[in-house]
Amino acid sequence: MTPLPAPLSRWFDHRGWQIHPHQRDMLDRAREPALLLIAPTGGGKTLAGFLPSLAELADGTHKGLHTLYISPLKALAADIRRNLETPVAEMNLPIRIEDRTGDTSQTRKKAQRADPPHILLTTPESLALLVSYPDAPHIFKGLQRVIVDEIHALAESKRGDQLMLALSRLQSLAPDLRRVGLSATVDRPHDIAALLACHPKPCAILQADPGPDPDIAMLRTAESPPWSGGGAAYAIPAVLDQVRKHRTTLIFHNTRAQAEIFFHNLWLANDEGLPIGIHHGSLDRAQREKVEAAMVAGQLRAIVCTGSLDLGLDWGDVDLVIQVGAPKNVKRLIQRIGRANHRYNAPSKARLVPANRFEVIECRAALEAARDHDLDGDPRGPGPRDVLCQHILIRACSGPFTADQLFSEIITTGAYRDLSRREFDACLDFVATGGYALRAYDRWQRLVLRNGQWQLRDPRSAARIRMNIGTIQDSDLLKVRMRGRGPALGEVEEGFAASLTPGDTFLIGGKIVRYEGLREMTIEVSRDPGRKPKVAVFSGTKFSTSTQLSQRILRMLQQDDWPELPDHTRTWLHLQRQVSRLPEPGRLLVESFPHDGREHICAYGFAGRNAQQTLGLLLTKRMEEMGLAPMGFVSTDYATLVWGLDPILDTAPLFDLGALRDGLDGWLAGNAVMKRTFRAVATIAGLIERNTIGQKKTGRQATFSSDILYDTLMKYDPHHLLLDVTREEAMRGLVDFARIEEMATRIQGRIDTLRLCRVTPLAAPLFLEVGKVPVSGAADERLLRDETTRLMQAAGLA
Structure with missing residues (x-):
């Protein structure tokens, strides 16, 4: 057993703590x-990660530099520094x-490179910048340990791939480097x-030790949730x-x-x-x-928040978490x-608020999965090659x-361990x-081979490359500021800004504001305060229900009854079973029915939005x-839910996977999804460079540049490396065709098509959904032709 150095041992004794x-x-x-440490939130895992460093x-x-700490969030890095400085000072x-x-000043950054601290807390992007400097060997020559906090959050994104590539560089500079990963929630x-x-x-x-199970349940409300x-809003009184x-x-939202x-709405009711x-x-x-400072000082009773507070700021006074909307994951x-209860061996308390009727079922399934410690998550594929190109x-x-x-x-590097030399050489050739x-264009001739070594063709280009390091795409964001040099409020998407006209109102930071105009790329x-706000459109992150949670929901639907569900939801499911049937795990249910003069089919794929x-x-x-x-x-x-003019009695030909894949390839070729x-x-x-010395391209300028490049490559080099990467990204990202393939594999042609005389209970909420997508084609022509015939007959001309 490794003894604690005397200063650390005395500090634990003084605090009256036992080492976990x-x-x-x-x-x-x-x-x-x-070494990967999986420990519950509040279990002292951050201190566990740093203890060997403090001892050494x-x-x-x-x-x-001895220890490098890497966090997904700038705020978390700053919070950990404050929390670490206290015991170091006390000891x-x-x-x-x-x-x-x-947020660190350039003066401070320059000083850190010349004289690194013993412990440096940073983010993946700042580390990528550090390893890009010629003096990286000097900065990292004595590095002993790297601590990656909240590693599960980084593992799911390109930021994690970028980080691990940077660690491969550090390992070559410091061969004895030891790696530590910390997380509370690891599914694999x-x-x-x-x-x-x-x-x-x-x-x-x-x-x-995972500690006691959390106290989690659905929040009881006087009013039933809406259909969609x-x-x-129905839950505001109960939440308050x-x-x-x-x-x-x-x-959380x-x-x-x-x-x-x-x-x-909460503030209006407060x-x-x-x-x-x-x-x-x-x-x-x-x-x-x-807001964070007010929270730390205990001045707030509640914070309405998003994923910005998912990760570990240490707020011990939080005694309740409310999740509004199904968690999806x-x-x-x-x-x-x-x-909640960010302390060791103290049970967390949480309440779930389903936003609509179907989310009642999803929240129930999520609660059961949490109690079973059944975490979800899809395995990640090989390391993305666009990130590899940036690393080169x-x-x-x-x-x-x-x-x-x-x-x-x-x-x-784990994600790239199966990378072939041919794939690597293709990335190197592109860079x-x-x-x-594009090789005829001087601007993309960036590396040259001299004496067997690759190097920058123009050393001055290093500054431009560093300005564009990173994998986070802050697409088309414009600052929002109060008129007359007032305070900054935040950022909204350029597309949302383009939809505004003077006088329009929207919400930001809980304030209703009136759009006055655009000045120097600032709204x-x-x-x-007296107007009803236009809906704020922040893109944020839109989650799809995980595959594992979807399967749990399907298994739930096979029960004879659901005593754990509210009466309104139980009645709804029983009625669905009476007039149609409930979806099953290994089959695809497709309902066909007329409604309001149109024919409809509803396919219950449970594949995510x-x-x-x-x-x-x-x-x-295909239709x-x-x-x-x-x-x-x-x-x-x-x-x-699809609607049209003709009834469909045999839906099996519509779901032929080969035909769907062919349709996808044709649809993607000229689609905005691919260009995006x-x-x-x-x-x-x-x-493409978003940032250049002295200026930053607007979203429109960057889109214009990328669209020209995309069209050029599609015409002259359709197998270009970046087009191949784009197809892979689109298939598993915005398009998520892999989920459709998974659904097709799961059902293996077992499609139950039911012809019904009216809308079913399970299909009814879809008629209330926003985001309906119209389809122009033969139906429009037929309707126009029928209307013309009717008018001609009415006029006695036919």
Whole structure:
């Protein structure tokens, strides 16, 4: 057993604390090349991650950077620094701790490179910048440990891939580097361990005592939830009552727009004037920090928030979490629940508020999954090549390299360990020349081979490359500011701004503001509290229900009865079973019925919103080809409703997977989805620069540039690397065709088509959904022809 150094031991004794078993294990296994710690929120996992570093630095002999801490959030890095400085000061340890994020001054950053602190807390983007400098070998020469906090959040995105590529570079600069991953919610521990490992060395997994099960239930409300919608306005009185009964409540939402609307309605009902704040990623940083400071000081009774507070700011006074809307993902629900009672062995308390009738079922399924510790998550594919291209550019900024050396580094990274040399060489060729169709253009001739080593063709280009490092796509955001040099309120999408005319009102930061005009790429607004706000449209993150949660819902629907559900939902499901049937796990239920002079089919695929939306596009395209005159469709997470002129009695030909895939390829070729995806891929890969010295391109300018490039490559180089990457991204991202393929595999042709005489209970809510997509084609021509004939007959001309 590794003894605690005397200063640390005395500090624990002074606090009256006992070291937790997993903290002791982390200390004993400090020499492991890689170690993943899974510990509950509030279980001291951050201190567990840092204990070996504090023990090794306690004698004051280490010079330079010893430990690098990486967080997905700037605010979390700053919070951890504050929390770490207190015990270090109390123990009087000779340890210098600093953070380095986008908020750090250039003067401070320059000083850190010349004289690194013992412990540096940073983000993936700031680390990528650090390894791009020629003095990276000096900065990292003494590095001993890397701690990746909330690793599950990074593992699900390109930011995680970028981080792990940066770690492969650090490992070559500091061969004895040890890696530590920290998380409270890991659905596939061995996958995360493989991501963290420096192959071929393994990563060990350490699981702490999970602590008591959380106290989670559905919130009881006087009013029943509506049939559709996401606002949950019906629950405002019940939520406000819970806020009164607790010290501090976090009220989570899945989108920023829903958070704004709920906060507005909550504030209107808040007759007692309880102090309530709002926090989401579109708000100005100063606004967010003001809310965070008020929260830390115990001045707020509740915060309406989004994923911006999913991760670990240490607010011990939060004693209740409310999730408004179905969580869509059990892992996210557990993460959010953990924000309450942020203490070791203290049960978290959470209440779920379904926004509509179907979400009652989804929330019930999520509660059962949470109680069963059944976390969901889909395995990630191989490392994305656009991120690899950016990493090659970053590596070139730091100095010359050989292809063999860089390839050997990259394949130590979990996501890229199966990368072939041919794929690597294709990425290197693209970075060096732009690829076949673009190699004639001087601007994309970026690398040259000299004496067997690749290097920047023009060393001055390093500054431009560094300005565009990162994988987060802040697409088309415009600042919102009060008129007359007033305070900044936040940001909204350029597309939303384009829809505004002077006098329009919208919500931001809980305030109703009036759009006055656009000035120097800033939206100017004024206060307008007396008007009804136009709906705020912040894109945020739109979640689809996870595959595992969807399957649990389907299994629930096979029960004879549902005593755990409210009476209104039980009655609804029983009625569906009487007039039709309920969807089953291994089959596809398709209902066909007339309504309001149109014919409808409703397909219950339970494939998630993006996939069901794509299914609607493909089904209507297929129907058009078969002469079935579709007129439009609408989709939710669980079903797609299509309407048209002709009844469909045999739906099996519509769901032929090969035909759907062919239809997708044809539809994607000239579709805006592909152009939008290409723009993101090309920006990450370095083909398009969003930031240039002295200016930043607007969203429209970047779109114009990427559209021209996309059309050029499609015409002259259809197998260009970035087009291949774009197709892969579109298929598993916005289009999510993989979910449709999974559905087709699951049902294996078992399609139950029921011809019914009227709308069914399960299909009825889809008629109330927003986002209906009209289809122009044969149906319009037939309706026009029929109307013309009717008018001619009425006029006595036919």
